[in-house]
Structures are given as C-alpha cells and as structure tokens.
Amino acid sequence: MALVLERRPEAGKWALLLSPLLAVVLTLVSSLVIFWMLGQDPLRALQVYFLLPVSDAWGLQEVMVKATPLVLIATGLALCFRSNNWNIGAEGQFLIGAICGGGVAVWTHGWGGPWVLPLMLAAGALGGMAYALIPAVLKVKLRVNEILVSLMLVYVADLLLDWLVRGPWRDPFGFNMPQTVTFAPEATLPLLFQGGRMNLGSVIALVVVVAAAVVMARTLKGFEIRLVGQAPRAARFAGFSDARLTLTVFAVSGALAGLAGVLEAAGTVRQLLPGFSVGYGFTAIIVAFLGRLNPVGCLIAGIFIAITFIGGENAQIVLRLPRDMTLVFQGMLLFYILACDTLILYRVRRRVPGVGAQA
C-alpha cells in the first residue's frame, strides 16, 4: 500500500465540506451506472429519491414522522456508544416502550381523561429504561456481555408484543384479529398541522436533542461520558465510576428508545399490532454513527436516513423499481458516506518508503 491514513488532530475544515460533496458525486456516478443499466434516467431517479420527499409541506411532515423515532433512539445510543457501552437492543426497548405506553391506552380505553397521554409517555419511557437496565445490570454485576443480552431481548420483546395483541389485549370487537383497539383521542398525540401526520412527538424529539446537546457539551456528566469513551483509565483516576456510568447511559438510552416506542404507538400507528416496528432500533445504530455520536449530528443523520427510506418508497411508486433495488441503492449510499467520512477524520498520506514500520 502506497497510501496510508493518518489521523487528523482535529476534524479537517475543508474535508467537512468536501466529504459530503464527494459522497454525492460518487452516488451520482454509480447511480448513473445502475439506473442506466435498469433503463432509468439517473437524474430523474435522484430527484425521486432525494427531492420528491421534501418537495412540499406534506412530504416534509412525513420525513419528520419517519425521522422522529430514529433521532430519539440514536440520541440515546450516542451516549451509550460514546462511553463504550454497546447497546444493540434499542429495538427491544422501543417495543417495550410501545407495549407499556400502549398498555395504558388499552387499559384506560373508554374511561380515560387528559391525564392518559402523560401517563402513557411516562410508562413508555420507564418501560424502555427498565428493559435496558437488564443488560446494564448484568454487565456491571457479572460482566455479562451487553451485546448478547440486549440483542436477545429484542426477540423476547417482539414475542411478548405478539402474545399480548393476540391474547389479553386483543380488541374485543376486532373479529379476534391480532390487534388492540384503536386508541381513544385522549391517548393519541395531537397533530401539529392540518393535512399531515406530524405530531407532538417530533417536538419532543427536538427538545430531547437540544437537552442532550447541552448535557454533552456543558455538564460534568457529559464530560464524564466523553472522557470514559476516550480515556477510560484517566476517567477512573478522575474518580468516575464505570459501573454507575454504564447504568446511567443504558437507562437514558432505554428511556429514549421507550419514549420513541410510545410516541410511535400514540402518534403514528394508534394501536398495537404485529409488524408495529420497522426496525427503527437497528437503523438508529447507523444514524448514531453517521451523526458522529453527537445529538445534533443524530438529528441531521436521522432526517437524512428518513429521506432515503421515503425516497425508496417513491422509487417503487414513480420509477417502479423493486424494493430490493432501493435497498441496494440505500446500502451503497451508506457505504459512500461512511467512506467519505474518513476524509474528515483522517489525512491521506503517501508513505515514504523505508521510513518507519511496515504498514
């Protein structure tokens, strides 16, 4: 290898601008090839993918609806990942949040009041938090690997939801189909604008992002999280407790994932049923890293990923591309972005032969 990467002391200013541009150029070039092979106009395809979803107020609202759970979950995951806690099971915490919050809606159906919605949100966040604390406690007490525990608990949560909507929580007037009642208006998040689906959940997500950004940048806890991630030994010397921090970040990320779950239930889907989740918990992992584990970054990345998802639907409708092609395109796009990210963090250098160790 004649070229080597060298870590920049700080993110390159030019590269910050150049990297997304390069990603776009690469995407253009390869979509040119792919869409040409598929007999499509590449520019039209790009327009369908990236511009159509944001071309009017309704579309922008839909982007926010799709981005809200991603941003919320990713913001929590960013805290975890920053401090080297590998919570891979946000999907499970999302589902448990929906189950706990949705459970309140099912339980109070027919006799609830304005207090139902706050109770639902609290139940969802607490449920997600409790569920995330299972891997955290096992990690802290017994050093059980959190990747395995959090991942396995996703399947358990999925099966629990399945059982609930087919058994105890089944809609009594729903022809015994696996679904709960459609939530009453007091258990449904208010819409923000006419003619769209954007609801209070998006506002909550924005508030959370701002709060998380402030915590990370301005508080001791934020410093602790950053320090543990970058220099665990130094953090220990500074008197920070690994165990307490692990519990804290898992609790926060679980609560946010749970909150995302209940917001999705109370805002977008308005009932619980199998297929309730579209894998936001896993996608949010990509969002967290694309956003460089930074709350504001997660917001931007979440919106971007939401656009590519909706763009994929548009491509099926407008261009009649099969869904699998849209996934291939999305995967490629992510490859480019991740690759171009390298430019921001690293400098490419020609290696001078004979100097230093072999690479």
Add this chain to the structure above:
Amino acid sequence: MIHRRTLMTGAAALAASTALPRHALAADPMKVGIVLIGPVGDFGWSTMHDRGRRRMEEVLGDAVETTQVEAVAPPDFDRVVTQLVRADCKLIFTTSFSYFQPTIRMAEQFPDVMFENATGTSTLPNMAIYNARFYEGRYVQGVIAAMKSKTKQIGYVAAFPVPEVIHAINTVMRGAWSVDPEMRIRVVWANAWFNPGVEADAARALIDQGCDVLCQHTDSPAPLQLAQERGIYGFGQASDMTQFAPNSHLTSSINNWGDYYASRAQAMIDGTWAPEDTWGGLDSGMFELAPFTNMTPEETATAENVVAGLRSGEIDPFAGPIVNQAGEQVIAEGESLDDDAIRSMNYFYQGIDVSMPG
C-alpha cells in the same frame, strides 16, 4: 380497450368532486395501486397477489396501469397510500388484515379513491373487502388426509393463531372426521408466515411425533419437501407446489386473485364499482385446487365428490352442531355459522387436543 364515453361517465360519477379527471380527458389508462405486506419474493401470500396484479394487466391490457409497493409495514402505510393517491391511483388494493383499520382511515381521507382490503371485516362507501373461502380447500384436505393416514395423525404447520388459521384447522378436522372419526391433529405454531428453516423444523417435529400427513398454513414449500424426504404426504400452499414433492404432494390450494382484480378494475372503468363484501368459494375461482396427485382412482373420486358437494353447497363445513373444546354447543343442529362467526372464530372444536394459544 378503453371506451372514452363509459370511462367519462364512470369517472364523473365516482369523482364528482374532481372537476376534470385527468385520465378521462387524455384517455390515459386507469391507475391501480397495490400495497403488499410482504416482499414479492415470499413465494406465498404476496407473490400470489403480485401474480394477480400481472394477470389483471394481462386481461385489461392498456386500460390499466398498476403500481405496487412491497413490504409495507403498518407505520408506513398511510404515507404509501397517500403517495399512490398522489400518483393518480383511482383504485387501491390493500392486501392484508393489518391494513384494515388504516385502510378505513385512508378511505375516509380520500373519498374519491376506491379501496379494497383483503380479509377485512366491514365496508365503507368507497371501500370494499374481499377474501377467498380457503377453508373449503381445507375441508377437502381433511378428507384426503383421513384417507391417506395410517397413524391417524395429521400434522399442521401453522403460522399464527388468527381466525383464518383457526377455522382452517377446525375445518381440516371436520373433513377428516367425515371419513374417520378417529383422526387426530397436532399443531405447531411457527410464529412466522414465511421462515423456511423454522417451517422445516416444525415439519420434522410433527413427523417425528408420528404424523404422516402434513397440512401447512405457512408460505414456503419446506414442509412439503420434508414430507417427501420422509416418505409421507403433504399439501401445497398458495401456488401449485406439485414439482416440489412429486411423490408426496396430494393437492395444493392455489390463490388466484387475478380475475377478481381484473373484474374490479373493469367495474371501475365501467363505472359500476360498488363496495362489495366478496368472499369467494371454490366456485368463484378466487382459489382453486391443484390436480390431485399420488392418489388412487377411488380416493380421487371421493375427493372430487367432496369438491362437488362444496361447490353446490350440499356440504356445509360450518353446519351445526358444533361443540367447542370446553364442551359448549356453539351452534345447534340444523343451523349454520354465519360469515362473521367464521371470520372471528377463536375456539377449537371438541376432539382437537390443541390448546388455544394467546
């Protein structure tokens, strides 16, 4: 073939609020949208709806143009449907019960667009529901299974405990008991509509427990292949699966939505579309049985008699008396369950030793 006059009257009648339906003026094809719950390649439910769509295009030619979105989860449903409406779709098929409530919501939001929900339970002025009486095929399967089984045990690879599957299990046994009241059934819930590996493992477990005829209520040919490998018998699901198990296949229940789709789209074009509740049996062509294989002439004759009886209504799989597991009589002799009772069935009949899950 498109007749501008009929189209215009039809479109005008349907879309009174839309001043000038664009496609009517330009004689454009009518646009039809289809929303699928699974991927087109599931080789089961969604694949067969896709074939139905192709068949509709074949029958109606340039008169229709179809747009399909696959693997749409309930949270994405509203957006996808809105996009289809914006893409000028006038008729939208939503092909899952999970879409039933959301379809009602969208139908109310877009009164000028006609919706059709597969396996739903009620209609609106612009929303029809449709399904096939697959249970009639299950009754035939039960009759054949009872003739073929030596261990007197039927194995049933089931997806989820929804009424559609539960009344299918009950009907298989009704058919089987009509031949041999000693017949028993074992059920495994795969907790998936398509997961070939688990379906195969479920089939193995059933065979290992002594079942020698397999029924399947999941999408993949895996259970049928297992039946062939172990030298027992099985039935195909959704499409004609004869080729997957030439020595074991008895018959398949083939989903055939194409002609229904074509007739509904034609009705839109003609302006005669109405929000009907269609639940088609063997005589409707909405599903059919693949040619019987691996059966003696006598067995084939018996099965064909049963098919004829079902078609004519002589055999009613839901005729009373029906007694549930708890020993309670659900319906008395001389009466018969109505469609809503069948659609919402959540109990097993007496004699089925399977606990009600969920």
Add this chain to the structure above:
Amino acid sequence: MTLATAILLTVITAATPLLIAAIGELVVERSGVLNLGVEGMMIMGAASGVAVAIITGSSTLGVLAAIGAGVALAAIFALLTLALAANQYASGLALTIFGVGLSGVVGAPFVGVQREGIGRITIPFLSDIPVIGPVLFRQDLFVYASVALVIGVSWFLWRTKSGLILRACGENPVSAHALGYRVLRIRLYAVLFGGACAGLAGAYLSLVLTPFWTSGMTAGRGWIALAIVVFASWLPFRAMLGAYLFGGLIILQLHAQTAGVAIPSQFLAALPYLLTIVALTLIMAARRGTGAGSVAPAGLGQPFTPDR
C-alpha cells in the same frame, strides 16, 4: 430411528448454519474487527448459491458461488473499515441492508424454482450403530465441514504462530504493528474468511436445509450467529456448544408444541433467547470468583491505522 435420534438429527441441521457463520465471525472478531453484516453476507450466499446451482445444474458450483458472494461482500466491508478506517458498526449494518437488497435482486428470477437438495452421506456399517450411528455417520457434508471448521479454527488460533499473530491484532493492534506485523492485511484475511463462512452458511440454507429461494429466507440467523460468538466468549468449541444449545432449544420448543403443552407458543419461542442469556449469566457468575474478566478481544471494534 428412535425419537431421540430424530430430534438429535434435527438439532444438528438447525444448528449447523448458525455454527458455520459463527465460526467465521469468531475469527473476524478475534482479529479485532466486528462485522455486524453477517446476515447480509449469509443471505447473499443463499441467493447466489441457489442461483448458480440452478443455472449450472451443479451444487458444487453453487456452493462455490455462495462462498464467493460472501467473500465479495466481506471485501466491501474490508475496504470501508480497514482501508478507510470507517466505523465498523455502521458499515456492518449498511452491509446487511445492501446484502438483503441485492439478494432479492439476484434471487428474483428463481422464486419458486424447484431444485433437488444436496443429500446426506451414509457411511456404511458405522451409520447402523443405534442412536449415535445415524447422528454421527449419516449427515450431509456441511455438517462434517462445520465440525472440521471448529477443529481447524481452534487449532489455528491456539496452535499456530499465524493464529497467535491474528489474536494479537485483536488484542493490541498497536503492539502487533510495532512488532512488525501487518495488522491490516491480517485483519483483511480474517474478514474475508468470515465472509466465506457466512456465504457457506447461506448455501446450507438454500441448497441443503430448504432447497429453494425465497426473499429473506435467512430470517435473522446472521444475528443469532453474532450472539453465539459472544456467548462462546470467542472460543470455537464453545461456539459449537452455543449453536447446538440454541438449535436444541428451538427444536425442543417445537416438540413441546406438538405434544400440546398448554403454554402460549410465543413463550416457548422466546425460551431459546432467554435461556441463552441465563446460560451466559451462569457461566459469568461461576467465573466471577476466579477473577477472569471480560474475554472480548481488547481491540474489538476499534479502527486501526498504522502511523507511517
């Protein structure tokens, strides 16, 4: 064939794809790289394997194509995470999205096409031994291959110098680099090996276990393989134990259902996941007194860039 033998046989076939994929990922993670894209590589293996086998009529070529597809996807991952030091978690997830999509494109023409599966090999006489005979000596080649992989990888990692170097790259890439080892090249080989194994596991699904193609047929098995690596504490023989334990629990819950156990099927289906957590917790609790800490390779998931 007794019921016990039959159950054992089924457990082995259910566990084998998990084991093959897990062994590959184990080597990858031992070298310090975490590839969350196992599911994507596995399903591409399944699709490519069945596609090539149908086109050429040769199962051998199908298997080779599956391995090739796994390696090709792994190469993309290596390009991103090794050459460009991109984030491994995000790259692995992107690889899964890409692989699932591409498998659908590759497999689309072959939905519903029938093909004979690869049969079992029966070793004469030995296979007639009661109970263990059929289990040990009447299996398909993949099962034997999976066992050979476990033994081979275990031998390689702990009995060869190359294995030692590979583990060093996972534990402390900086030191390994300082000692003059080409960390990135070694990690590249490991990642490609992992891809080959995932592809092979996919081929087992689409050519042996359920010989046909349908979209999404791996149904999350790649994720289970990842979990098994962790469960195994990155030890090959324990991965074998983990895969058979997990496969065994799946089969037992199906048998419990056929026997009409009055427990909701969702609870039975959740058992393999819950018991895996319980088992790992017990292992860790037992080890607590001995002072042995976390066994994950210390450099796992960290990008490495050699400085000059």
